[in-house]
């Protein structure tokens with residue numbers, strides 16, 4: 001504990017560590033390292049959308065947008081999900097937030113009461129558990145295991161009890177790069193229906209999904225329409241992560257309390273960015289497929305480059321990430337030690353997956369041998385990183 005702070009602040013600081021993304025991006029800057037840690041593309045993003053956003057600053061309104069979002073953006077979200085995923089929404093069932101992280105925070109604040117249990121899957125995205133706990137809830141962790149990270153009925157047996165209120169489900173799953181299949185999504189849906197749970201379904205990677213897989217929204221599963229908050233992210237859809245425009249979608253009655261929470265978090269989001277995102281959501285499917293194909297090519301470049309350097313990786317079915325299995329790759333270091341050495345001595349920032357395993361999951365030992373790498377980078381950056389990772393394995397491997 002740092003001295004000089006009033007004692008009453010300490011518990012809050014203790015439960016709010018600096019995120020692994022901020023830590024690793026800071027180390028990347030300090031050491032001038034290639035940043036394959038925090039997930040963001042190094043490309044500037046679609047020029048047509050950036051121009052629209054710039055023009056909207058000059059010619060459009062720069063005052064508060066309506067708290068629930070610009071009407072044209074809410075209508076565009078309805079049109080987009082109807083056309084691309086067959087999800088039926090109304091504008092009253094769409095809320096625009098300042099990024100998906102705010103969407104998750106507002107959803108947790110709206111749903112979780114003190115003492116409520118919330119089921120999460122580990123590896124768990126780093127924002128979920130601190131938010132659940134700050135809302136007074138208790139996170140119940142269900143551990144998934146590499147290399148397949150599968151969700152099964154067995155894993156969910158005896159997980160829910162009378163105090164269980166909600167599930168936070170991330171599909172595709174960051175950091176594992178899993179896109180859950182129809183059986184797994186149906187398993188989660190049946191679990192929610194069986195125990196009368198609300199699902200906060202973080203689907204921010206829905207457009208970053210590979211090998212022709214369809215995205216399956218939890219919202220479309222039988223019995224889920226009235227209990228699912230589907231969360232999306234323009235930052236991830238268009239590779240514009242700094243824009244921080246997110247969506248919460250579902251039945252109007254369940255989105256309404258989330259909109260009430262959002263009023264007191266950020267109230268509203270930048271109007272020019274909302275205008276540009278509305279135009280992007282109306283893109284023909286081809287443009288989304290082209291972005292997906294380019295990202296898949298980057299995935300393949302990093303996967304084959306690492307294999308040539310002797311690394312064993314787990315399959316990436318979606319997200320900007322793939323994972324390295326350190327022990328299978330002949331490196332006998334914990335993920336944290338490896339990441340620290342990698343950024344300081346070899347000039348590449350990565351993310352230790354143990355940062356997403358925050359507590360004691362049932363009957364499981366901590367998983368400390370997996371490292372996440374971001375491939376949303378230019379070919380030259382990936383090639384240089386592969387070469388540096390090769391040197392790291394040669395020096396640190398057994």
Ligand code: GLN
Pocket residue numbers: 019021022037038039040101174
């Ligand atoms: N979603 C990003 C990642 O997984 C991080 C976003 C953030 O730093 N808040 O790397």
